[in-house]
Amino acid sequence: MPDISLTTVVVLCLAALAAGWIDAVVGGGGLLLLPALLLGLPNSSAAGPYALGTNKAVAIVGTTGAAITYTRKAPVDVRLAVRIGVAALLGSTGGALLAAGMSTDVLKPIVMVVLVGVGAFVIFRPSFGTAPSAVPVSPRRVWAAIGLAGLGIGFYDGLIGPGTGTFLVLALTALLHLDLVTASATAKIVNCCTNAGALAMFAYKGTVYWQLAALMAVFNLAGGMVGARTALKRGAGFVRIVLLTVVCALVLKMAYEQWVA
Numbered sequence: 308m309p310d311i312s313l314t315t316v317v318v319l320c321l322a323a324l325a326a327g328w329i330d331a332v333v334g335g336g337g338l339l340l341l342p343a344l345l346l347g348l349p350n351s352s353a354a355g356p357y358a359l360g361t362n363k364a365v366a367i368v369g370t371t372g373a374a375i376t377y378t379r380k381a382p383v384d385v386r387l388a389v390r391i392g393v394a395a396l397l398g399s400t401g402g403a404l405l406a407a408g409m410s411t412d413v414l415k416p417i418v419m420v421v422l423v424g425v426g427a428f429v430i431f432r433p434s435f436g437t438a439p440s441a442v443p444v445s446p447r448r449v450w451a452a453i454g455l456a457g458l459g460i461g462f463y464d465g466l467i468g469p470g471t472g473t474f475l476v477l478a479l480t481a482l483l484h485l486d487l488v489t490a491s492a493t494a495k496i497v498n499c500c501t502n503a504g505a506l507a508m509f510a511y512k513g514t515v516y517w518q519l520a521a522l523m524a525v526f527n528l529a530g531g532m533v534g535a536r537t538a539l540k541r542g543a544g545f546v547r548i549v550l551l552t553v554v555c556a557l558v559l560k561m562a563y564e565q566w567v568a
Contacts, residue, residue, distance in 0.1 A: 308518040309357070315347045316522070323365055323523040327530025330366070331373035332538045333491055333546055334472015334498075335553040337362065338560060340527075348516075357516055360509030364520035367502040369531030370495055376535035377492030382439075387449065388493045391479075392500030394457025395464070399501045402465025403508070418467065419561050425477055426554045429547065437543045440484030452482040456497070464501055470557045472498055473550065487546040488538050495535075 322343035330336025344358040377383060429435055456478040464471040475494035479485055485493065509515050538546050 309349055309516050311347060311349065311519075316519070319343055319347050319519070320523055320526045323369070324526040324530040326366075327369035327373070327527035327532075328534035328537070329530075329549070329553065330369060330472055330498075331376075331491070331495065331531040331534025333487075333550045333553055334474075334476055334494055335470055335557065336369070336472070336527075337366065338470070338553070338556055340365065356509075356512070356514040360506070360512070360514035361516045361520045361523075363502055363506040363509055364515050364517065365523045365527045367499065367506055368524035369527035370498045370502055372528040373531035373535040374492070374495035374499055376532050377495055377539070380539050381489050381492040383489060383492045383496070385496065387452075387483075388496035389500070391453050391457040391493075392497040394453045395461030395497050396500045396504045398458040398461025398463075399465035399504060402462040402467075403505075405466060416565060418463075418470075419558055419565070422470070422554055422558050422561075426551060426558070429477075429551055429554070433547075436480040436485070436487035436490065436547065439486045439489060442484060444483050448482050448484075452479060456482065461501055465505075470553070471501070473553050473557065476546075476550065487543040487550065491538055491546060492535075 322339055326336035326338075326340035326343075328336075329339065341358060341362050344362055345354060348354045348358055348361075378385060456475055460471060460474050460478060463474065472494055475497055476487065476490045479490040479493050480487055483490075483493075506515075
């Protein structure tokens with residue numbers, strides 16, 4: 308357990324609760340949880356790796372809880388989700404290896420432009436993801452989902468990271484003709500696969516505060532399960548609003564890091 312105050316522990320637990328809810332609804336919980344850990348952990352050269360490792364240990368619990376909640380009530384193709392998840396695991400490993408030898412500052416403006424385009428598309432296409440398509444999904448689209456949502460977004464997760472869950476929801480909705488609720492459910496299963504691989508690496512390196520992670524994981528799990536139930540109850544229209552909010556937050560965060568910080 309790191310040497311931090313009780314007040315900081317309480318704040319981190321509340322951040323984990325909120326991040327679990329956001330992540331379950333539409334992805335992007337790491338936008339809140341990771342910065343909170345970076346601010347809350349002791350300021351040292353090891354703070355970054357421990358924040359990343361502890362973040363994954365917390366997030367995998369909430370993501371798993373949300374995935375289980377979704378699969379009980381949403382029409383999720385678990386086998387397809389796992390196939391995409393395995394591809395994402397491979398992609399994130401490759402991205403993490405490449406990230407060690409290159410600067411991601413060049414890619415961040417490109418990602419911001421893509422996010423702005425995504426936000427505009429969702430705004431001007433109000434029917435996007437409101438209901439699943441009655442048209443059967445072709446094998447070509449399935450392989451495209453494995454390639455893009457799996458390998459492609461998994462690679463992005465390992466290389467840069469922020470907004471991976473949101474990108475997954477959008478890609479799955481577009482490629483597999485899913486509604487936003489089912490896409491969120493499928494994305495949670497994919498996230499379980501990528502989080503497991505990343506956590507194994509951080510655990511191997513010994514950069515996880517396990518006691519703090521266990522405490523925060525309880526709150527993250529609660530937030531994830533409540534978030535999944537909220538999305539299931541409120542429907543695709545509600546998820547769309549949260550999606551646009553998260554996209555705006557991502558753009559602002561990346562713009563700040565690129566040109567202000």
